[in-house]
Amino acid sequence: MVPTRELLPTAEPLSLLRKDGSPVEDSPLAMPDDDVLLELHRRMVVGRRFDTQATALTKQGRLAVYPSSRGQEACEVGAVLALREQDWLFPTYRDCVALVTRGVDSAETLTLLQGGWHLGYDPYVHRVGPQCTPLATNTLHAVGFAHAARLKGEDTAALVLVGDGATSEGDTHEALNFAGVWKAPVVFLVQNNGYAISVPMSKQNAAPSLAHKGIGYGVPSVLVDGNDVAAVYAVVKEAVEAGGPTLIEALTYRIEAHTNADDATRYRTSDEVAAWLDRDPVDRIEAYLTARGLLTPERRAAVAAEAEEFAAGVRAALNTDHEHDPMSLFEHVYATPTRHLREQAALLAEELA
Amino acid sequence: MTAQSTSQSTSLSMAAALNRAMADALAEDPTVLVFGEDVGALGGVFRVTDGLEARFGSHRVFDTPLAESGIVGTAIGMAMNGLRPVVEMQFDAFAYPAFEQITSHLAKLRNRTRGRIGLPVVIRVPYGGGIGGVEHHCDSSEAYYTHTPGLTVVTPGTPDDAYRLLRDAIASPDPVIFLEPKRRYWSKGEVTFEGSTPMDRAVIRRPGRDVTVIAYGPMVATALETAEAATEEGWDVEVVDLRSLAPFDDETVCASVRRTGRAVVVHEASGFGGYGAEVAARVTERCFHHLHAPVLRVTGWDIPYPPPKLEEHHLPNVDRILDTIARLQWDDEVVGVRGA
Ligand SMILES: Cc1ncc(C[n+]2csc(CCOP(=O)(O)OP(=O)(O)O)c2C)c(N)n1
Numbered sequence: 001m002v003p004t005r006e007l008l009p010t011a012e013p014l015s016l017l018r019k020d021g022s023p024v025e026d027s028p029l030a031m032p033d034d035d036v037l038l039e040l041h042r043r044m045v046v047g048r049r050f051d052t053q054a055t056a057l058t059k060q061g062r063l064a065v066y067p068s069s070r071g072q073e074a075c076e077v078g079a080v081l082a083l084r085e086q087d088w089l090f091p092t093y094r095d096c097v098a099l100v101t102r103g104v105d106s107a108e109t110l111t112l113l114q115g116g117w118h119l120g121y122d123p124y125v126h127r128v129g130p131q132c133t134p135l136a137t138n139t140l141h142a143v144g145f146a147h148a149a150r151l152k153g154e155d156t157a158a159l160v161l162v163g164d165g166a167t168s169e170g171d172t173h174e175a176l177n178f179a180g181v182w183k184a185p186v187v188f189l190v191q192n193n194g195y196a197i198s199v200p201m202s203k204q205n206a207a208p209s210l211a212h213k214g215i216g217y218g219v220p221s222v223l224v225d226g227n228d229v230a231a232v233y234a235v236v237k238e239a240v241e242a243g244g245p246t247l248i249e250a251l252t253y254r255i256e257a258h259t260n261a262d263d264a265t266r267y268r269t270s271d272e273v274a275a276w277l278d279r280d281p282v283d284r285i286e287a288y289l290t291a292r293g294l295l296t297p298e299r300r301a302a303v304a305a306e307a308e309e310f311a312a313g314v315r316a317a318l319n320t321d322h323e324h325d326p327m328s329l330f331e332h333v334y335a336t337p338t339r340h341l342r343e344q345a346a347l348l349a350e351e352l353a
Numbered sequence: 354m355t356a357q358s359t360s361q362s363t364s365l366s367m368a369a370a371l372n373r374a375m376a377d378a379l380a381e382d383p384t385v386l387v388f389g390e391d392v393g394a395l396g397g398v399f400r401v402t403d404g405l406e407a408r409f410g411s412h413r414v415f416d417t418p419l420a421e422s423g424i425v426g427t428a429i430g431m432a433m434n435g436l437r438p439v440v441e442m443q444f445d446a447f448a449y450p451a452f453e454q455i456t457s458h459l460a461k462l463r464n465r466t467r468g469r470i471g472l473p474v475v476i477r478v479p480y481g482g483g484i485g486g487v488e489h490h491c492d493s494s495e496a497y498y499t500h501t502p503g504l505t506v507v508t509p510g511t512p513d514d515a516y517r518l519l520r521d522a523i524a525s526p527d528p529v530i531f532l533e534p535k536r537r538y539w540s541k542g543e544v545t546f547e548g549s550t551p552m553d554r555a556v557i558r559r560p561g562r563d564v565t566v567i568a569y570g571p572m573v574a575t576a577l578e579t580a581e582a583a584t585e586e587g588w589d590v591e592v593v594d595l596r597s598l599a600p601f602d603d604e605t606v607c608a609s610v611r612r613t614g615r616a617v618v619v620h621e622a623s624g625f626g627g628y629g630a631e632v633a634a635r636v637t638e639r640c641f642h643h644l645h646a647p648v649l650r651v652t653g654w655d656i657p658y659p660p661p662k663l664e665e666h667h668l669p670n671v672d673r674i675l676d677t678i679a680r681l682q683w684d685d686e687v688v689g690v691r692g693a
Contacts, residue, residue: 144430174423
């Protein structure tokens with residue numbers, strides 16, 4: 001069983017792999033099995049290729065906007081692969097890579113950003129809530145969902161993703177408190193990527209770390225190296241298995257600007273970015289797996305080819321023009337359109353005739 | 354009157370009728386939950402949930418931490434996972450911390466997900482004044498909700514409707530803002546427990562020939578009193594109780610106004626940008642050629658809700674409604690809107 005879980009995080013982030021890919025000998029975390037590590041690597045490579053493809057599509061006008069998670073792949077992939085099939089993911093706008101890792105169709109993932117509708121996928125198919133834009137509001141949905149599962153006697157955990165900036169929102173604190181009181185099986189994963197658009201951590205938080213905020217709510221907390229996919233996987237898996245709430249802060253970095261529409265040179269230096277490029281999460285797991293002889297040149301090439309194929313699929317799907325039915329505007333405001341909306345739909349139909 | 358005497362009917366206060374509605378829903382449907390601040394052992398500050406926790410257990414009826422966004426946000430998550438939460442906001446103005454969850458998610462998730470996520474959540478809000486409440490305890494917040502597509506907004510004027518509308522709200526596949534006129538909690542009336550008028554329909558509480566007074570929630574009783582008093586002036590007043598604010602029942606309201614040719618809308622909330630403006634516009638658009646006078650409004654002043662000792666000067670009352678009826682061009686005198 002799970003040992004007594006600490007409310008306070010460690011002073012140093014937990015890790016399994018150093019920046020150069022060498023293993024940390026005395027880590028309290030369990031190193032994932034080899035096949036899991038290979039799968040984590042494969043999904044990170046595919047996820048990164050998806051991400052660069054999506055950014056490229058903004059330049060061609062195929063996506064209205066794209067918030068890249070380049071540099072955060074260890075969080076996006078490590079956390080999602082640690083979930084069990086029955087668990088739910090509650091993502092934000094930043095987490096498209098997490099979605100495709102969970103199995104959501106890439107074109108359906110991008111529907112929101114492509115502008116055809118507010119959401120392209122069915123949340124119940126892969127157990128993924130709608131990508132959430134109002135910051136931190138998804139934390140409460142995750143707590144309610146997980147608590148409902150408990151009430152129904154189901155063994156379902158919820159993983160909710162939030163940014164560092166979103167930890168300043170009231171909903172984060174209400175959610176941690178509700179989860180603590182209800183002992184709801186929710187994993188709060190804060191991807192601390194250094195910035196909320198332009199605002200750095202120093203203007204966001206006065207606590208020793210974001211993970212320290214758990215103690216006030218009685219929620220066990222973990223600080224983890226967010227560029228170490230093995231460690232992210234291990235701590236999320238442990239948190240899911242523990243059954244109650246856990247707050248995890250993963251230290252990572254957003255390599256790209258906030259979105260393609262942002263100019264990051266206005267608020268950070270290229271030296272800072274370069275230092276984080278040197279801590280690249282994909283390079284790290286590759287170095288470890290290569291040194292162990294697990295990642296052969298053949299496998300590496302096969303994964304790269306798969307990523308290219310995935311990107312080609314994204315391009316093909318996004319370069320196809322779809323019809324958007326104006327009459328669908330009225331269809332799902334209520335379970336059954338009201339008289340009032342039927343009248344308005346008829347007026348629009350007249351305009352279109 | 355909808356309250357008929359049947360073998361099953363009982364005289365209940367509105368609070369007791371609401372309590373019965375929740376108890377019956379909890380008994381019939383195991384997915385129904387009731388939660389909020391002080392709704393458990395205390396039974397709510399107005400005792401509307403009295404006895405429910407004891408009867409159904411604290412896994413179905415429970416106190417939550419004191420956080421309104423948390424209450425509505427977790428209710429959304431629970432509804433996504435197949436439950437039917439009925440949550441209480443302690444007072445009108447204390448629902449505002451939940452506004453983001455209500456407007457950005459509760460109202461929109463069905464539409465955002467093209468119908469894949471429906472949220473059968475009921476938010477009960479004791480609202481309005483007239484009870485000598487201090488600041489922040491007497492707001493009429495209906496227009497914030499009716500302005501938000503995706504929400505259904507209902508408010509009972511009688512104990513019978515309180516029972517029926519709450520049962521229908523809990524059964525609804527869509528989120529319902531259920532506004533409870535707190536000054537009428539203790540008013541008694543016959544409750545039949547049987548299905549009657551559909552939730553989205555207005556009812557004619559009192560038929561009349563000369564003028565339609567359109568009211569809802571706490572003002573239904575005031576409108577009925579006005580109708581009695583108006584007989585002395587020789588006016589036969591028809592009172593329409595809207596019951597459902599969103600959707601609005603154009604058909605029933607406009608049929609009444611076409612018959613009477615005159616209409617007055619009454620509500621406690623401030624008039625500017627208020628719900629009555631929408632009613633006046635819709636009635637004018639649809640009944641213009643039947644109207645003998647402009648549709649007039651009787652509302653609270655455009656001020657923050659006043660302190661208890663001044664609230665009587667704010668709230669619409671029988672005299673103010675009668676004065677307004679008097680200005681409905683009965684003798685070809687042009688109706689003046691007071692002020693510039
Ligand atoms: C309630 C709310 N306020 C403001 C915004 C606008 N906004 C979008 S992203 C963002 C920064 C969020 O930063 P963070 O939580 O660190 O997440 P990141 O974007 O870095 O992943 C802001 C201010 C919003 N979406 N929601």
